[in-house]
Amino acid sequence: xxxxxxxxxxxxxxxxxxxxxxxxxxxxxxxxxxxxxxxxxxxxxxxxxxxxxxxxxxxxxxxxxxxxxxxxxxxxxxxxxxxxxxxxxxxxxxxxxxxxxxxxxxxxxxxxxxxxxxxxxxxxxxxxxxxxxxxxxxxxxxxxxxxxxxxxxxxx
Amino acid sequence: xxxxxxxxxxxxxxxxxxxxxxxxxxxxxxxxxxxxxxxxxxxxxxxxxxxxxxxxxxxxxxxxxxxxxxxxxxxxxxxxxxxxxxxxxxxxxxxxxxxxxxxxxxxxxxxxxxxxxxxxxxxxxxxxxxxxxxxxxxxxxxxxxxxxxxxxxxxxxxxxxxxxxxxxxxxxxxxxxxxxxxxxxxxxxxxxxxxxxxxxxxxxxxxxxxxxxxxxxxxxxxxxxxxxxxxxxxxxxxxxxxxxxxxxxxxxxxxxxxxxxxxxxxxxxxxxxxxxxxxxxxxxxxxxxxxxxxxxxxxxxxxxxxxxxxxxxxxxxxxxxxxxxxxxxxxxxxxxxxxxxxxxxxxxxxxxxxxxxxxxxxxxxxxxxxxxxxxxxxxxxxxxxxxxxxxxxxxxxxxxxxxxxxxxxxxxxxxxxxxxxxxxxxxxxxxxxxxxxxxxxxxxxxxxxxxxxxxxxxxxxxxxxxxxxxxx
Numbered sequence: 086x087x088x089x090x091x092x093x094x095x096x097x098x099x100x101x102x103x104x105x106x107x108x109x110x111x112x113x114x115x116x117x118x119x120x121x122x123x124x125x126x127x128x129x130x131x132x133x134x135x136x137x138x139x140x141x142x143x144x145x146x147x148x149x150x151x152x153x154x155x156x157x158x159x160x161x162x163x164x165x166x167x168x169x170x171x172x173x174x175x176x177x178x179x180x181x182x183x184x185x186x187x188x189x190x191x192x193x194x195x196x197x198x199x200x201x202x203x204x205x206x207x208x209x210x211x212x213x214x215x216x217x218x219x220x221x222x223x224x225x226x227x228x229x230x231x232x233x234x235x236x237x238x239x240x241x
Numbered sequence: 242x243x244x245x246x247x248x249x250x251x252x253x254x255x256x257x258x259x260x261x262x263x264x265x266x267x268x269x270x271x272x273x274x275x276x277x278x279x280x281x282x283x284x285x286x287x288x289x290x291x292x293x294x295x296x297x298x299x300x301x302x303x304x305x306x307x308x309x310x311x312x313x314x315x316x317x318x319x320x321x322x323x324x325x326x327x328x329x330x331x332x333x334x335x336x337x338x339x340x341x342x343x344x345x346x347x348x349x350x351x352x353x354x355x356x357x358x359x360x361x362x363x364x365x366x367x368x369x370x371x372x373x374x375x376x377x378x379x380x381x382x383x384x385x386x387x388x389x390x391x392x393x394x395x396x397x398x399x400x401x402x403x404x405x406x407x408x409x410x411x412x413x414x415x416x417x418x419x420x421x422x423x424x425x426x427x428x429x430x431x432x433x434x435x436x437x438x439x440x441x442x443x444x445x446x447x448x449x450x451x452x453x454x455x456x457x458x459x460x461x462x463x464x465x466x467x468x469x470x471x472x473x474x475x476x477x478x479x480x481x482x483x484x485x486x487x488x489x490x491x492x493x494x495x496x497x498x499x500x501x502x503x504x505x506x507x508x509x510x511x512x513x514x515x516x517x518x519x520x521x522x523x524x525x526x527x528x529x530x531x532x533x534x535x536x537x538x539x540x541x542x543x544x545x546x547x548x549x550x551x552x553x554x555x556x557x558x559x560x561x562x563x564x565x566x567x568x569x570x571x572x573x574x575x576x577x578x579x580x581x582x583x584x585x586x587x588x589x590x591x592x593x594x595x596x597x598x599x600x601x602x603x604x605x606x607x608x609x610x611x612x613x614x615x616x617x618x619x620x621x622x623x624x625x626x627x628x629x630x631x632x633x634x635x636x637x638x639x640x641x642x643x644x645x646x647x648x649x650x651x652x653x654x655x656x657x658x659x660x661x662x663x664x665x666x667x668x669x670x671x672x673x674x675x676x677x678x679x680x681x682x683x684x685x686x687x688x689x690x691x692x693x694x695x696x697x698x699x700x701x702x703x704x705x706x707x708x709x710x711x712x713x
Contacts, residue, residue, distance in 0.1 A: 127549070128542020158621075158653040182657070183712050185540075187621070189648065194392035195549055197305055197622050202540045211712040214661045215705060221665045222701050225672045230690050 090228050097224035104216035111207040115139030122146050122186075122201065124153035124166060126193045129186065129201035137206050138181045146172045154189030157203060165190055178203070182210040260501040262445075264490070273487045273500065276464070279335060280352045287338035290401065292633060297398025301635025305648070307394040308633035311625045313401075314391045319619040321431075322611050327505070330438030331431055334484040339404050340421050343412030344469065354464050364414045366423060372518040376429025377525055381567060383426050384529050385560045388536070388548035418469045421484060432481040433522045434608050436508035436601070441501050442474070442483050442490075449497045450475025458489035458498070465491035474498055479508040481519065509601050509674050512681055517593070520600030524575055527603050527703065528567035530610040534710045538617045575600065578699045582679065586692030590682045598682065599696055602675035606700055609667025610707055613660040617711065621650040660711050668704045672697050 118140050123130045124147065136142055146155050148166045155164045159180060166172040188199040264270045272278055289312065297309035304310035325332045349355045383390060383400075390396050408420040421428050444450050450458075450473075458474050461467035468474065470484045474493075477483060490498045536544050546552070547559035579596040588595075624646060629635075631644040638644065675696040680689040 125542070127545050129540070130542070132540035132542060156650065158650060185538075185653075187650070191303055191305055194302075194304055195388060195545055197392070197618065197625075198388075198537045198545060200538065200540055208713070210657060211708065214708045214712055217661070217665060218668065218701065218704050218708065221669050222672065222697060225669045226690070226693070226697060229673065229676045229693065230686075 094224055094228055097220055097227070101217060101220045101224075104213055104220060109207060109209060109212065111138075113137050115141065117141040117143060119143050120145070122155070123149055124155070124188060124199075125149040126151065127188075127195035127199040129155075129188075129199070131201075133202045133204060134186075135204045135206065136178045138178060140178045140205075142176055142178050144174045144176075146174065151192050152190050153192050153199075155186055156189040157186040158184045160184060160203075162186075163189060178205045181205045181207055183208060260441075260443075260503050262499045262501050263440075264498075264500045269500070270490070273490050276352050276354065276491065279486055280341075282336040283338050283341050284351075286336050287341060290338045294398045294401050296633050296635075297394040297396075297401070299634065300394055302394060303635060304392045304394055305622065305625045306629060306632070306635040308629050309394040309397045310392065311622075311629040312633075313397055315619055315622055316626050319615055322608075322615050326431055326434045327437060327439070327608060327612075329440050329485075330435035330480050331483060331485045332440070333431060334421060334428060335486060337421075339401070339425070340408045340412075340418055342405055343408040343410075343420065344418065346409065347412045347416070348466070354461075354466065356463070359416045359466075361412060361416050362414050363416060366415055366419050370423055372516065373423070373429045373432070373522055374518045375424055376426055377518060377522055379424065379426030380429060380522075380529075381525060381564065384532075384567075385563055387533065388545065389550060391537075392549075417467075417471055418484065422470055422482060429522055430526050433519055433526070434604060435480045436511075437506045437604060437608055438480060438508075439502055439505055440485075441480050441503050441507070442485060442487075443477060443499055443501055444474050445497050445499050447475055449495050453495060453497075457492040457494060461488075462492050462494075465489075467492070479511045479514050481508070481514070506605060506670065506674060509604055510677050510681075512598070515597050515601060517597050520597040521572065523600045523603045523607060524572045525567050527607040527610060528571040530607060530614050531703070531706055531710070532563060532566060534610075534614050534617070534707065538614065539710060575603075575699065578695045581695035582692040585694055586679060586683050586688040588683050588688065588692070595682065598678050599675060602671050602678055602696055602700070605670035605674060606664070606667035606703060609663040609670075610703075613663045613707060613711070616656055616659050616663070620652050620656055622648075623651060624649050657712055661708065664704050664707050668700055671700050675700070 115137065118136050120134055120136075120142060122134070122144060134142075144155075144162075146164055146166045148168045150168060152165065152167050155162065155166070155174070157163075157176075160176055160178075162174055162176050164172050164174045182205060184203045184205070186201045186203055188196055192199065264273065293309045293313050296307050300307045300309065321333055345351050347359045347361055349360055386396075390400055404420075404425070407424065411420045411424065450456075453475075456473070456475075457465070459467050466488050468489055469486055470482055472482050474483075474489045490500075535541070536548050543555075544559065547555035550556045576592070576596055579599050580592055582599060583590060583592060583595050625648060627643045627646045628648075631641045632638045633640075672693065676689055676693040679692040679696075680686065683689045683692060
């Protein structure tokens with residue numbers, strides 16, 4: 086890569102850092118959320134749980150057919166539930182983003198793909214990823230554009 | 242906006258980019274020239290293949306505790322798409338045991354070069370099937386049943402056996418690796434994605450091949466067979482159909498064949514050889530990566546029910562939707578993108594030509610999309626491999642003392658970061674490839690840049706869809 090192109094890409098690098106690091110304001114008061122998840126072969130109902138960061142989540146887990154489990158990625162939540170016997174788990178949603186919850190007890194052929202989603206708002210990882218995508222696209226297109234004779238400003 | 246005629250501008254390609262000849266290593270050259278090299282690797286793989294088939298047929302029906310499912314669809318798949326294809330191209334085809342029985346029957350031997358011709362009926366493969374349309378259809382057919390194939394050990398076993406049987410049957414009628422070249426549903430996408438790989442097999446000097454009257458690499462010698470992939474190395478410009486079997490290395494009396502290390506994606510810029518069937522493969526693969534991410538990794542139980550054939554009506558709807566998106570929807574949108582690119586660039590290139598050429602720009606994003614999809618389930622389910630290693634049939638064995646290792650998703654906190662990084666690299670690389678391909682069709686850089694914009698929009702939309710599925 087030429088020095089001129091490096092200079093050209095510098096603002097995009099700075100923009101990418103801003104997208105990655107800037108704190109976005111979001112401060113709803115934490116509440117306690119009572120949610121019920123019913124596990125069946127090979128899905129959870131509801132498939133997506135939406136809470137805000139800081140919320141206390143009280144989850145009632147039920148199984149409608151066979152024994153299932155619930156493992157929430159990155160939250161360390163793990164529970165096993167048998168049909169007819171509800172199970173309660175509780176945790177504080179202190180991390181923002183989308184986290185998959187999965188069946189942790191082998192329950193049939195599609196067991197490895199039995200997942201649900203816990204979306205903890207504000208979903209900053211997604212917002213930042215979208216911003217980063219636009220920055221990368223713009224940077225790539227600008228770098229491909231032929232530089233004017235003499236190169237970018239400051240490189241002559 | 243000026244109108245230009247199509248140009249093939251090789252000087253703008255990176256065809257001549259730097260290479261390092263690996264076969265300058267005496268040890269490597271001797272290894273590759275050894276007749277035992279390929280059969281030895283195939284026999285090792287055949288051992289695992291037989292184990293997978295046996296486990297599928299007589300082992301536990303619980304897929305996550307069966308060697309057939311865990312080692313084929315988690316371990317093998319991850320190695321194939323993350324390591325072998327991007328770095329070693331068709332290396333899997335070098336060691337794949339599936340064509341082995343057919344090839345060995347045809348050759349009447351495994352290691353030694355058996356004198357005489359190959360033993361087959363010597364039929365000629367139909368001219369209209371000398372492409373990868375059959376492979377495209379086969380991949381789509383498998384994709385429609387993926388929720389069944391990926392989770393039922395017995396189905397996986399019968400599928401593997403069926404592929405071996407088909408290879409044997411074809412070897413009875415046709416010389417060489419017709420199955421691998423024209424039929425294998427996996428080989429089609431390995432070939433296309435091998436255009437990105439960092440390994441290539443090439444001749445050192447094409448003039449040597451042109452002047453060489455006997456063409457031993459095609460005909461064979463008393464020590465080697467003619468190219469089983471029906472390729473003439475002398476004009477090999479891209480890796481899509483070289484199976485890296487190394488027969489030509491053994492055959493060439495001029496020492497003119499080399500295995501090279503090269504930059505990523507070098508073959509994507511080779512204009513010669515681009516075809517509609519390959520372009521469609523690029524579109525199908527990209528569509529399937531998105532669809533698999535939604536169906537298998539997404540939270541929607543109703544789609545999983547459909548894919549899992551809970552009801553025939555549901556599966557029919559799923560199959561129709563899947564095909565509509567992969568065969569009509571995405572290619573149709575990309576056709577419009579090619580049209581927009583032509584208008585933006587102001588060139589008079591036939592739209593079909595532009596559609597085909599620009600489709601190759603989807604390969605990097607398609608590959609990174611597949612790797613991102615794979616990261617989404619391999620790290621989560623990888624621990625199954627540890628326990629299955631000790632108990633491959635699910636019969637309670639504990640061969641290595643790891644049977645009781647519990648299932649535990651690992652590194653889930655880095656999965657999404659990895660997926661984002663992969664997709665961004667794929668996006669940037671695809672945009673660069675789109676620009677360079679457009680540059681081959683335009684008279685000026687400005688035209689190429691303008692022509693790249695619609696493709697970039699498409700690539701960006703695909704990337705954002707992946708991100709929404711994984712993070713949104």
